[in-house]
Amino acid sequence: xxxxxxxxxxxxxxxxxxxxxDRLSALPDDVLVLILLRLDTAAAVRTSALSRRWRRVxxxxxxxxxxxxxxxxxxxxxxxxxxxxISYLGVExxxxxxxxxxxxxxxxxxxxxxxxxxxNRVSGGNAGGDGKEETGDxxxxxxxxxxxATTVSLDLGxxxxxxxxxxxxxxxxxLSLRSxxxxxxxxxxxxxxxxxxxxxxxxSVSKARGLANLSIHSESLIVxxxxxxxxxxxxxxxxxxxxxxxLGCCFTHGRPVANISTTQLVSLQWLDSYDPKSVQLDxxxxxxxxxxxxxxxxxxxxxxxxxxxQLLKRFQAxxxxxxxxxxxxxxxxFQYAMEELTKLPCLTSLAIMIRRNGHTFGAxxxxxxxMCSDIRNLVVLLLDLEEPFMCPSGCVCGHxxxxxxEELTLNFLQxxxxxxxxxxxxxxxxxxxxTWAVVLKRMQIxxxxxxxxxxxxxxxxxxxxxxxxxxxxxxxxxxxxxxMKFDRKRYLLGP
Numbered sequence: 001x002x003x004x005x006x007x008x009x010x011x012x013x014x015x016x017x018x019x020x021x022d023r024l025s026a027l028p029d030d031v032l033v034l035i036l037l038r039l040d041t042a043a044a045v046r047t048s049a050l051s052r053r054w055r056r057v058x059x060x061x062x063x064x065x066x067x068x069x070x071x072x073x074x075x076x077x078x079x080x081x082x083x084x085x086i087s088y089l090g091v092e093x094x095x096x097x098x099x100x101x102x103x104x105x106x107x108x109x110x111x112x113x114x115x116x117x118x119x120n121r122v123s124g125g126n127a128g129g130d131g132k133e134e135t136g137d138x139x140x141x142x143x144x145x146x147x148x149a150t151t152v153s154l155d156l157g158x159x160x161x162x163x164x165x166x167x168x169x170x171x172x173x174x175l176s177l178r179s180x181x182x183x184x185x186x187x188x189x190x191x192x193x194x195x196x197x198x199x200x201x202x203x204s205v206s207k208a209r210g211l212a213n214l215s216i217h218s219e220s221l222i223v224x225x226x227x228x229x230x231x232x233x234x235x236x237x238x239x240x241x242x243x244x245x246x247l248g249c250c251f252t253h254g255r256p257v258a259n260i261s262t263t264q265l266v267s268l269q270w271l272d273s274y275d276p277k278s279v280q281l282d283x284x285x286x287x288x289x290x291x292x293x294x295x296x297x298x299x300x301x302x303x304x305x306x307x308x309x310q311l312l313k314r315f316q317a318x319x320x321x322x323x324x325x326x327x328x329x330x331x332x333x334f335q336y337a338m339e340e341l342t343k344l345p346c347l348t349s350l351a352i353m354i355r356r357n358g359h360t361f362g363a364x365x366x367x368x369x370x371m372c373s374d375i376r377n378l379v380v381l382l383l384d385l386e387e388p389f390m391c392p393s394g395c396v397c398g399h400x401x402x403x404x405x406e407e408l409t410l411n412f413l414q415x416x417x418x419x420x421x422x423x424x425x426x427x428x429x430x431x432x433x434x435t436w437a438v439v440l441k442r443m444q445i446x447x448x449x450x451x452x453x454x455x456x457x458x459x460x461x462x463x464x465x466x467x468x469x470x471x472x473x474x475x476x477x478x479x480x481x482x483x484m485k486f487d488r489k490r491y492l493l494g495p
Contacts, residue, residue, distance in 0.1 A: 063088040068121075072096050072104035079107040087114035096120045098159050102141035109144040113171075115151035120179075122157035140183060145169060156180050158209070163191035174202045182210035189215040189236075205229065226250055233257065240264065246291075247272050271324070274307030281314075288319040294341060295326050296364045297334035305337055312344060320349040323368065324383070327359045331396060338367045349377040356382065358390045359397035360425045362432075366403030369436070373410055378433075380418040404428060413437040417444040422451050422459055434466040443473045446490050449480035460493070 062084055066075050070091050079086075089108055093101070101120065108116055140160025145167025146152055152169075153176040154161075161177070162184030169175075175192065182188055188211060190196070192203055200220055205211075206227035214229070215236040224237065225246040232250040235258040242262040248271035251258075256273040262283040269291035292308045308323075321344065328334060350372055354361050365380065391397060416433055420426055434440065445463060447456055460475055467473050476490040 062086060065090040066092065068092045069094045072100040076100070076104040076107045079104070079111060085113045086111050089116045089118075091117070092119045092121065094121050095123055096157075096159070098139035098141040101156075101159065102144075105141075106144045109146045109149070112146060113148045113150075115153075116146070116149055117151075117153045119155040120157040120159065138181075140181070142184070146172060150174065152176070154178070154180070158207075162186065163188055167196070169197045169200070171199060172197050173199050175200060176202075176204040177208065178204075178206045180205075180208045180210075182208060187213075187215070189217070192221075193217050194219045235260070237261065243267065245269065270311055272307075273303055274311045275303075276310055284314060287315065289322075290315060290318055290320075290345075291322040291324075293324040293326065295328075295337055296361075297328055297331040298337045300335055300337075302337070305340055309341060315345040317346040319347075320351070321345065321347050321372075322351040322353065324353040324355065325361065325364050325368075326355045327357045327361070327397070329357045329391075331359065331391075336396075336400075338364050341367070341371075344368070344371045347372045347375050349379075350375045351379040351381070353381050353383050355384050357384060359395065360391075361397075362403045362425060362429050363397075363400040365429065366406070366408065366432075369410065370408055373408070374412050375410065376412050376414050378413060378416045380416075382419040382421065398425075404432065408432075408436045410437045411439065414439060414441045415444075416440065416442070417446070419448070420445050420459065420463075421448045422455055427459070427462065430463055431466050434468075434471070440467075440471045443467060443471055444476060445473065446476040446478060447493075449478045451477075456493070 064078070064086060065088075066078075070093055072091070072093055075091055075093075079089075086108070089112055091104070101118075105116075105118070138157070138159050140162060142162040143154075143164055145164045147168065147170050149169070150171050151174040152172060153174075155178040158179050158181050160181045160183050163182070163186040165186045175197070177188075188205070192200055194200075194217065197218070198220065200218060202223040203216070203218075203221060204223075204225040204227075206225070207230075208228070209230050211229050211232055213234045213236075214226075214232065216224070217236075217238040219239075219241060221239040221242055223244045224239065224242060225244075226232075226235070227246070227248045227250070229250040230252070233254070235247075235250070235256075237245075237258075237260045240261070240263050243264055244267040245260065245262075245265060246269035248269065250256075251273040255275055255278050257278045259280040260282065261280075264286060265283050266286055267289040268284070268287050271291065271293050290312075292311055293304065294308050295302060295304055298305055350368075352365060352368060354365075369375075369378075413436070416437065418430060418433070420430070430443075430445065434443070447459070451459070456475075456477070463475075464473055475493040477493055479489045479491065
Protein backbone atom coordinates (compact mmCIF):
# COMPACT_ATOMS: atom_id res chain seq x y z
CA UNK A 1 0.00 0.00 0.00
CA UNK A 2 2.85 2.38 0.94
CA UNK A 3 4.66 1.64 -2.32
CA UNK A 4 1.47 2.39 -4.25
CA UNK A 5 1.01 5.74 -2.49
CA UNK A 6 4.61 6.65 -3.06
CA UNK A 7 4.27 5.86 -6.73
CA UNK A 8 1.40 8.35 -7.01
CA UNK A 9 3.34 11.27 -5.47
CA UNK A 10 4.44 13.85 -8.05
CA UNK A 11 8.17 13.91 -8.56
CA UNK A 12 10.04 17.14 -9.16
CA UNK A 13 11.29 17.52 -12.66
CA UNK A 14 14.94 16.78 -13.24
CA UNK A 15 15.41 20.37 -14.42
CA UNK A 16 13.90 21.80 -11.23
CA UNK A 17 16.00 19.48 -9.10
CA UNK A 18 19.15 20.40 -10.99
CA UNK A 19 18.39 24.10 -10.66
CA UNK A 20 17.58 23.82 -6.92
CA UNK A 21 14.12 25.35 -7.25
CA ASP A 22 13.52 28.11 -4.67
CA ARG A 23 10.05 27.45 -3.29
CA LEU A 24 10.50 29.59 -0.15
CA SER A 25 10.76 32.79 -2.16
CA ALA A 26 7.31 32.15 -3.59
CA LEU A 27 5.76 32.45 -0.13
CA PRO A 28 4.03 35.72 0.83
CA ASP A 29 5.87 38.32 2.89
CA ASP A 30 3.98 37.64 6.12
CA VAL A 31 5.04 33.97 6.03
CA LEU A 32 8.67 34.86 5.32
CA VAL A 33 8.60 37.31 8.22
CA LEU A 34 7.44 34.52 10.54
CA ILE A 35 10.40 32.43 9.38
CA LEU A 36 12.91 35.22 9.97
CA LEU A 37 11.51 35.94 13.44
CA ARG A 38 13.09 32.65 14.52
CA LEU A 39 16.55 34.08 13.79
CA ASP A 40 18.50 36.82 15.52
CA THR A 41 18.45 40.04 13.52
CA ALA A 42 22.04 39.73 12.26
CA ALA A 43 21.23 36.35 10.72
CA ALA A 44 17.97 37.70 9.31
CA VAL A 45 19.83 40.57 7.62
CA ARG A 46 22.22 38.10 5.99
CA THR A 47 19.31 36.43 4.19
CA SER A 48 19.13 39.54 1.99
CA ALA A 49 22.09 38.06 0.08
CA LEU A 50 20.03 35.06 -1.01
CA SER A 51 18.17 36.84 -3.80
CA ARG A 52 16.45 40.07 -4.76
CA ARG A 53 13.23 38.62 -3.35
CA TRP A 54 14.75 38.32 0.14
CA ARG A 55 16.57 41.64 0.08
CA ARG A 56 13.92 43.65 1.91
CA VAL A 57 12.09 40.96 3.86
CA UNK A 58 14.14 41.46 7.03
CA UNK A 59 13.18 45.15 6.98
CA UNK A 60 9.57 44.11 7.60
CA UNK A 61 10.35 42.37 10.90
CA UNK A 62 8.41 43.84 13.86
CA UNK A 63 10.96 42.47 16.36
CA UNK A 64 14.71 43.00 16.19
CA UNK A 65 17.17 41.09 18.39
CA UNK A 66 20.87 41.83 18.02
CA UNK A 67 23.36 39.29 19.41
CA UNK A 68 25.94 39.74 22.18
CA UNK A 69 28.65 42.23 21.25
CA UNK A 70 26.52 44.12 18.74
CA UNK A 71 28.05 47.43 17.62
CA UNK A 72 25.53 50.25 18.32
CA UNK A 73 26.66 52.01 15.12
CA UNK A 74 25.73 48.98 13.03
CA UNK A 75 22.46 48.67 14.94
CA UNK A 76 21.70 52.32 14.15
CA UNK A 77 22.42 51.68 10.47
CA UNK A 78 20.13 48.66 10.45
CA UNK A 79 17.37 50.63 12.16
CA UNK A 80 17.69 53.42 9.59
CA UNK A 81 17.15 50.87 6.81
CA UNK A 82 14.21 49.26 8.54
CA UNK A 83 10.74 49.90 7.12
CA UNK A 84 8.19 48.47 9.57
CA UNK A 85 7.13 49.71 12.99
CA ILE A 86 9.25 48.04 15.68
CA SER A 87 7.41 46.41 18.57
CA TYR A 88 10.55 45.00 20.21
CA LEU A 89 14.23 45.96 20.09
CA GLY A 90 16.84 43.98 22.01
CA VAL A 91 20.54 44.93 21.94
CA GLU A 92 23.44 43.55 23.99
CA UNK A 93 26.54 45.65 23.39
CA UNK A 94 30.07 45.39 24.77
CA UNK A 95 31.94 48.49 25.98
CA UNK A 96 29.68 50.76 23.94
CA UNK A 97 30.84 54.32 23.29
CA UNK A 98 28.32 56.89 24.56
CA UNK A 99 28.07 58.77 21.25
CA UNK A 100 27.37 55.56 19.33
CA UNK A 101 24.81 54.54 21.93
CA UNK A 102 23.10 57.93 21.77
CA UNK A 103 22.88 57.75 17.96
CA UNK A 104 21.48 54.22 18.13
CA UNK A 105 18.79 55.09 20.68
CA UNK A 106 17.88 58.29 18.81
CA UNK A 107 17.07 56.27 15.68
CA UNK A 108 15.20 53.68 17.76
CA UNK A 109 13.12 56.34 19.51
CA UNK A 110 11.60 57.45 16.23
CA UNK A 111 10.64 53.93 15.13
CA UNK A 112 9.78 52.05 18.30
CA UNK A 113 6.17 51.42 19.25
CA UNK A 114 6.76 48.78 21.93
CA UNK A 115 9.70 47.63 24.06
CA UNK A 116 13.42 48.43 23.96
CA UNK A 117 15.86 46.36 26.05
CA UNK A 118 19.46 47.61 25.86
CA UNK A 119 22.37 46.19 27.84
CA ASN A 120 25.92 47.50 27.75
CA ARG A 121 28.34 44.95 29.18
CA VAL A 122 31.62 46.30 30.53
CA SER A 123 34.73 44.19 30.14
CA GLY A 124 37.31 43.92 32.89
CA GLY A 125 35.19 44.92 35.88
CA ASN A 126 31.97 46.52 37.01
CA ALA A 127 33.01 50.17 36.55
CA GLY A 128 31.89 51.12 40.04
CA GLY A 129 29.09 48.60 40.45
CA ASP A 130 30.19 47.76 44.00
CA GLY A 131 29.50 51.26 45.22
CA LYS A 132 33.13 52.40 45.12
CA GLU A 133 34.22 55.23 42.90
CA GLU A 134 36.29 54.29 39.87
CA THR A 135 38.86 56.56 38.26
CA GLY A 136 38.26 57.76 34.72
CA ASP A 137 35.19 59.07 32.97
CA UNK A 138 33.35 56.53 30.83
CA UNK A 139 31.55 59.31 28.96
CA UNK A 140 27.90 60.28 28.86
CA UNK A 141 24.99 60.87 26.53
CA UNK A 142 21.45 62.23 26.56
CA UNK A 143 18.51 59.87 26.54
CA UNK A 144 16.16 60.60 23.63
CA UNK A 145 12.46 60.93 24.29
CA UNK A 146 10.69 57.68 23.38
CA UNK A 147 7.29 59.11 22.52
CA UNK A 148 5.70 55.80 21.45
CA ALA A 149 7.61 53.18 23.46
CA THR A 150 5.78 51.25 26.17
CA THR A 151 8.85 49.75 27.90
CA VAL A 152 12.38 51.12 28.15
CA SER A 153 15.01 49.04 29.95
CA LEU A 154 18.62 50.27 29.96
CA ASP A 155 21.61 48.64 31.67
CA LEU A 156 24.41 51.04 30.80
CA GLY A 157 27.53 49.73 32.53
CA UNK A 158 27.79 53.04 34.42
CA UNK A 159 27.88 55.32 31.42
CA UNK A 160 26.73 58.84 32.18
CA UNK A 161 23.09 59.58 31.38
CA UNK A 162 21.31 62.90 31.04
CA UNK A 163 17.52 62.86 31.02
CA UNK A 164 15.92 64.81 28.13
CA UNK A 165 14.94 68.38 28.90
CA UNK A 166 11.82 68.24 26.74
CA UNK A 167 9.37 65.78 25.27
CA UNK A 168 6.64 63.49 26.59
CA UNK A 169 6.95 59.72 26.97
CA UNK A 170 3.30 59.47 26.03
CA UNK A 171 2.86 55.67 26.07
CA UNK A 172 5.62 54.62 28.48
CA UNK A 173 4.37 52.28 31.23
CA UNK A 174 7.60 50.60 32.36
CA LEU A 175 11.01 52.27 32.84
CA SER A 176 14.07 50.41 34.16
CA LEU A 177 17.49 52.04 34.57
CA ARG A 178 20.46 50.04 35.87
CA SER A 179 24.17 50.81 36.30
CA UNK A 180 23.77 54.50 35.47
CA UNK A 181 25.62 57.69 36.37
CA UNK A 182 23.04 60.48 36.27
CA UNK A 183 24.07 64.00 35.37
CA UNK A 184 22.73 67.02 33.57
CA UNK A 185 20.28 69.82 34.29
CA UNK A 186 17.15 67.63 34.08
CA UNK A 187 16.44 65.60 37.23
CA UNK A 188 15.20 62.04 36.95
CA UNK A 189 12.19 62.95 39.06
CA UNK A 190 11.16 65.67 36.61
CA UNK A 191 11.46 63.31 33.65
CA UNK A 192 9.23 60.62 35.22
CA UNK A 193 6.59 63.00 36.53
CA UNK A 194 2.99 62.75 35.38
CA UNK A 195 3.48 65.72 33.06
CA UNK A 196 6.10 63.88 31.01
CA UNK A 197 5.25 60.23 31.74
CA UNK A 198 1.45 60.29 32.07
CA UNK A 199 1.08 56.48 31.79
CA UNK A 200 4.10 55.33 33.82
CA UNK A 201 3.14 52.41 36.07
CA UNK A 202 6.47 50.79 36.96
CA UNK A 203 9.78 52.50 37.70
CA SER A 204 12.95 50.61 38.65
CA VAL A 205 16.32 52.26 39.30
CA SER A 206 19.25 50.20 40.57
CA LYS A 207 23.01 50.61 40.96
CA ALA A 208 22.94 54.30 40.19
CA ARG A 209 25.02 57.35 41.03
CA GLY A 210 24.25 61.04 40.92
CA LEU A 211 20.89 60.96 42.70
CA ALA A 212 21.63 62.82 45.92
CA ASN A 213 18.05 64.10 45.98
CA LEU A 214 15.22 62.29 44.24
CA SER A 215 11.66 63.59 44.07
CA ILE A 216 8.99 61.61 42.24
CA HIS A 217 5.44 62.85 41.79
CA SER A 218 3.23 60.59 39.71
CA GLU A 219 -0.49 59.97 39.53
CA SER A 220 -0.11 56.71 37.59
CA LEU A 221 2.85 54.98 39.29
CA ILE A 222 1.95 51.57 40.78
CA VAL A 223 5.34 49.89 41.38
CA UNK A 224 8.53 51.66 42.50
CA UNK A 225 11.84 49.88 43.09
CA UNK A 226 14.97 51.76 44.18
CA UNK A 227 18.05 49.63 44.84
CA UNK A 228 21.63 50.71 45.56
CA UNK A 229 21.32 54.41 44.75
CA UNK A 230 24.83 55.29 45.89
CA UNK A 231 24.94 58.64 47.65
CA UNK A 232 21.20 59.18 48.04
CA UNK A 233 20.52 61.73 50.78
CA UNK A 234 16.87 62.59 50.43
CA UNK A 235 13.86 60.87 48.86
CA UNK A 236 10.41 62.33 48.24
CA UNK A 237 7.63 60.27 46.67
CA UNK A 238 4.10 61.45 46.04
CA UNK A 239 2.22 58.65 44.29
CA UNK A 240 -1.29 58.03 45.51
CA UNK A 241 -1.80 55.01 43.23
CA UNK A 242 1.41 53.29 44.41
CA UNK A 243 0.79 49.69 45.48
CA UNK A 244 4.31 48.26 45.75
CA UNK A 245 7.43 49.98 47.08
CA UNK A 246 10.88 48.35 47.32
CA LEU A 247 13.84 50.22 48.79
CA GLY A 248 17.27 48.73 49.48
CA CYS A 249 20.84 49.87 50.15
CA CYS A 250 20.20 53.51 49.25
CA PHE A 251 20.79 55.39 52.51
CA THR A 252 24.24 54.02 53.25
CA HIS A 253 25.68 57.20 54.80
CA GLY A 254 24.05 59.25 57.51
CA ARG A 255 20.45 59.39 58.67
CA PRO A 256 17.84 58.46 56.05
CA VAL A 257 15.60 61.33 55.02
CA ALA A 258 12.43 60.33 53.16
CA ASN A 259 8.86 61.49 52.74
CA ILE A 260 6.63 58.94 51.02
CA SER A 261 2.97 59.71 50.53
CA THR A 262 0.56 57.09 49.19
CA THR A 263 -2.86 55.73 50.09
CA GLN A 264 -3.01 52.34 48.32
CA LEU A 265 0.28 50.66 49.29
CA VAL A 266 -0.14 46.90 49.83
CA SER A 267 3.48 45.66 49.57
CA LEU A 268 6.51 47.23 51.26
CA GLN A 269 10.11 46.04 50.97
CA TRP A 270 12.41 48.08 53.19
CA LEU A 271 15.99 46.80 53.23
CA ASP A 272 17.56 50.05 54.30
CA SER A 273 18.04 52.42 57.21
CA TYR A 274 14.83 53.42 58.94
CA ASP A 275 14.35 56.18 61.48
CA PRO A 276 10.79 57.33 62.24
CA LYS A 277 12.14 60.78 63.11
CA SER A 278 13.41 61.39 59.58
CA VAL A 279 11.41 58.92 57.48
CA GLN A 280 7.77 59.83 56.92
CA LEU A 281 5.82 56.82 55.65
CA ASP A 282 2.15 57.63 55.10
CA UNK A 283 -0.60 55.31 53.96
CA UNK A 284 0.48 51.99 55.53
CA UNK A 285 -3.00 50.98 56.67
CA UNK A 286 -3.53 48.67 53.67
CA UNK A 287 -0.08 47.05 53.64
CA UNK A 288 -0.42 43.26 53.59
CA UNK A 289 3.15 42.21 52.77
CA UNK A 290 6.41 43.38 54.37
CA UNK A 291 10.05 42.55 53.63
CA UNK A 292 12.74 43.55 56.13
CA UNK A 293 16.10 42.39 57.48
CA UNK A 294 17.80 41.62 60.80
CA UNK A 295 21.40 40.88 61.81
CA UNK A 296 21.61 37.81 64.04
CA UNK A 297 24.97 38.93 65.44
CA UNK A 298 25.69 42.64 65.59
CA UNK A 299 26.91 45.47 67.73
CA UNK A 300 24.43 46.52 70.40
CA UNK A 301 21.71 48.85 69.08
CA UNK A 302 22.90 48.85 65.47
CA UNK A 303 21.00 51.08 63.04
CA UNK A 304 19.94 48.08 60.96
CA UNK A 305 18.29 46.14 63.77
CA UNK A 306 16.92 49.20 65.51
CA UNK A 307 15.31 50.41 62.30
CA UNK A 308 13.77 47.01 61.54
CA UNK A 309 12.28 46.82 65.02
CA GLN A 310 10.76 50.28 64.72
CA LEU A 311 9.34 49.46 61.30
CA LEU A 312 7.82 46.16 62.48
CA LYS A 313 6.10 47.95 65.37
CA ARG A 314 4.02 49.92 62.87
CA PHE A 315 2.06 46.80 61.87
CA GLN A 316 -0.41 44.87 63.99
CA ALA A 317 -1.21 42.24 61.37
CA UNK A 318 0.11 41.19 57.95
CA UNK A 319 -0.74 38.50 55.46
CA UNK A 320 2.95 37.83 54.85
CA UNK A 321 6.31 38.77 56.30
CA UNK A 322 9.68 38.05 54.71
CA UNK A 323 12.57 38.60 57.09
CA UNK A 324 16.20 38.11 56.13
CA UNK A 325 18.54 36.89 58.88
CA UNK A 326 22.22 37.67 58.28
CA UNK A 327 25.19 36.02 59.96
CA UNK A 328 28.67 37.55 59.59
CA UNK A 329 31.44 35.12 58.72
CA UNK A 330 33.37 36.07 61.84
CA UNK A 331 30.95 36.55 64.72
CA UNK A 332 33.55 36.60 67.50
CA UNK A 333 33.46 40.39 67.94
CA PHE A 334 29.66 40.70 67.80
CA GLN A 335 26.86 40.05 70.26
CA TYR A 336 23.91 37.72 69.75
CA ALA A 337 21.21 40.22 68.79
CA MET A 338 18.05 38.14 68.35
CA GLU A 339 16.92 38.98 71.89
CA GLU A 340 16.44 42.57 70.69
CA LEU A 341 13.66 41.34 68.40
CA THR A 342 10.76 41.03 70.84
CA LYS A 343 7.55 41.19 68.81
CA LEU A 344 6.22 40.43 65.33
CA PRO A 345 2.83 41.26 63.78
CA CYS A 346 0.12 38.62 63.55
CA LEU A 347 0.94 36.67 60.39
CA THR A 348 -0.55 34.18 57.96
CA SER A 349 2.64 33.44 56.00
CA LEU A 350 6.26 33.77 57.08
CA ALA A 351 9.37 33.51 54.88
CA ILE A 352 12.78 33.44 56.58
CA MET A 353 15.74 34.06 54.28
CA ILE A 354 18.97 33.00 56.00
CA ARG A 355 22.45 34.02 54.90
CA ARG A 356 24.22 31.86 57.42
CA ASN A 357 27.83 31.88 56.17
CA GLY A 358 28.29 28.35 57.46
CA HIS A 359 26.84 28.98 60.92
CA THR A 360 24.03 27.04 62.59
CA PHE A 361 20.67 28.81 62.54
CA GLY A 362 18.39 26.73 64.77
CA ALA A 363 18.43 29.23 67.64
CA UNK A 364 17.49 32.24 65.50
CA UNK A 365 14.80 30.26 63.67
CA UNK A 366 13.31 29.13 66.98
CA UNK A 367 13.37 32.69 68.32
CA UNK A 368 11.36 33.98 65.35
CA UNK A 369 8.87 31.11 65.32
CA UNK A 370 7.91 31.41 68.96
CA MET A 371 6.79 35.00 68.28
CA CYS A 372 4.39 33.98 65.49
CA SER A 373 2.77 30.73 66.53
CA ASP A 374 -0.33 31.54 64.48
CA ILE A 375 1.30 31.21 61.04
CA ARG A 376 -0.15 28.83 58.47
CA ASN A 377 2.68 28.81 55.93
CA LEU A 378 6.44 28.81 56.50
CA VAL A 379 9.32 29.07 54.01
CA VAL A 380 12.98 28.76 55.06
CA LEU A 381 15.48 29.55 52.30
CA LEU A 382 19.27 29.53 52.53
CA LEU A 383 20.66 32.48 50.58
CA ASP A 384 24.30 31.39 50.39
CA LEU A 385 23.92 27.98 48.79
CA GLU A 386 26.41 28.92 46.07
CA GLU A 387 29.14 30.02 48.50
CA PRO A 388 29.69 27.29 51.10
CA PHE A 389 31.60 28.45 54.16
CA MET A 390 32.41 26.45 57.26
CA CYS A 391 32.46 28.26 60.58
CA PRO A 392 35.47 27.50 62.81
CA SER A 393 35.40 24.74 65.40
CA GLY A 394 33.97 25.92 68.72
CA CYS A 395 32.11 28.84 67.11
CA VAL A 396 29.62 30.49 69.47
CA CYS A 397 26.80 29.93 66.96
CA GLY A 398 26.45 26.37 68.29
CA HIS A 399 26.51 27.21 72.00
CA UNK A 400 22.78 27.77 72.33
CA UNK A 401 20.93 24.46 71.96
CA UNK A 402 17.73 25.36 73.83
CA UNK A 403 15.82 25.29 70.54
CA UNK A 404 16.45 21.55 70.29
CA UNK A 405 14.82 20.80 73.64
CA GLU A 406 12.32 23.59 74.40
CA GLU A 407 8.68 23.04 73.60
CA LEU A 408 6.93 25.02 70.88
CA THR A 409 3.47 24.41 69.47
CA LEU A 410 2.53 25.81 66.07
CA ASN A 411 -1.18 25.04 66.13
CA PHE A 412 -2.01 26.44 62.69
CA LEU A 413 1.08 25.66 60.60
CA GLN A 414 -0.03 23.54 57.64
CA UNK A 415 2.68 23.97 54.97
CA UNK A 416 6.47 24.20 55.24
CA UNK A 417 9.14 24.58 52.54
CA UNK A 418 12.82 24.40 53.53
CA UNK A 419 16.24 24.17 51.87
CA UNK A 420 18.51 21.27 52.79
CA UNK A 421 22.28 20.99 52.45
CA UNK A 422 22.38 17.75 54.42
CA UNK A 423 24.18 18.79 57.62
CA UNK A 424 23.27 17.14 60.91
CA UNK A 425 22.16 20.52 62.21
CA UNK A 426 19.69 21.01 59.36
CA UNK A 427 18.32 17.48 59.80
CA UNK A 428 17.69 18.33 63.46
CA UNK A 429 15.87 21.52 62.44
CA UNK A 430 13.55 19.60 60.10
CA UNK A 431 12.87 17.01 62.80
CA UNK A 432 11.88 19.75 65.25
CA UNK A 433 9.60 21.35 62.68
CA UNK A 434 7.69 18.08 62.36
CA THR A 435 7.31 18.11 66.16
CA TRP A 436 6.31 21.75 66.51
CA ALA A 437 3.75 21.76 63.66
CA VAL A 438 0.98 19.60 65.10
CA VAL A 439 -1.39 19.94 62.12
CA LEU A 440 1.20 19.89 59.33
CA LYS A 441 -0.25 18.77 56.00
CA ARG A 442 2.63 19.34 53.59
CA MET A 443 6.41 19.54 53.86
CA GLN A 444 8.60 20.45 50.87
CA ILE A 445 12.33 19.79 51.22
CA UNK A 446 14.69 20.98 48.47
CA UNK A 447 18.19 19.53 48.32
CA UNK A 448 21.36 21.39 47.42
CA UNK A 449 22.58 20.30 43.95
CA UNK A 450 26.01 19.32 45.27
CA UNK A 451 24.58 16.38 47.25
CA UNK A 452 25.38 12.97 45.81
CA UNK A 453 22.65 10.59 44.75
CA UNK A 454 23.58 8.28 47.62
CA UNK A 455 23.35 11.12 50.17
CA UNK A 456 20.00 12.24 48.78
CA UNK A 457 18.59 8.71 49.14
CA UNK A 458 19.86 8.55 52.71
CA UNK A 459 18.30 11.91 53.61
CA UNK A 460 15.09 11.02 51.77
CA UNK A 461 14.63 7.93 53.93
CA UNK A 462 15.63 9.61 57.19
CA UNK A 463 13.50 12.74 56.78
CA UNK A 464 10.48 10.75 55.63
CA UNK A 465 10.59 8.79 58.89
CA UNK A 466 10.00 11.97 60.90
CA UNK A 467 6.52 12.60 59.48
CA UNK A 468 3.19 11.08 60.34
CA UNK A 469 0.65 9.69 57.86
CA UNK A 470 -1.27 12.98 57.85
CA UNK A 471 1.69 14.86 56.31
CA UNK A 472 2.65 14.69 52.63
CA UNK A 473 6.41 15.06 52.27
CA UNK A 474 7.78 16.16 48.88
CA UNK A 475 11.45 16.17 47.94
CA UNK A 476 12.97 18.48 45.32
CA UNK A 477 16.43 19.15 43.89
CA UNK A 478 17.69 22.50 42.66
CA UNK A 479 18.77 22.70 39.03
CA UNK A 480 22.37 23.64 38.43
CA UNK A 481 24.63 24.55 35.53
CA UNK A 482 28.14 23.30 34.89
CA UNK A 483 29.50 26.07 37.13
CA MET A 484 27.38 24.93 40.07
CA LYS A 485 25.32 28.10 39.89
CA PHE A 486 21.58 27.84 40.00
CA ASP A 487 18.59 30.15 39.94
CA ARG A 488 16.19 28.49 42.40
CA LYS A 489 14.57 26.40 39.70
CA ARG A 490 13.93 22.90 41.00
CA TYR A 491 12.45 19.58 40.03
CA LEU A 492 10.43 17.02 41.96
CA LEU A 493 12.18 13.82 42.99
CA GLY A 494 10.47 10.47 42.77
CA PRO A 495 9.31 8.57 45.87
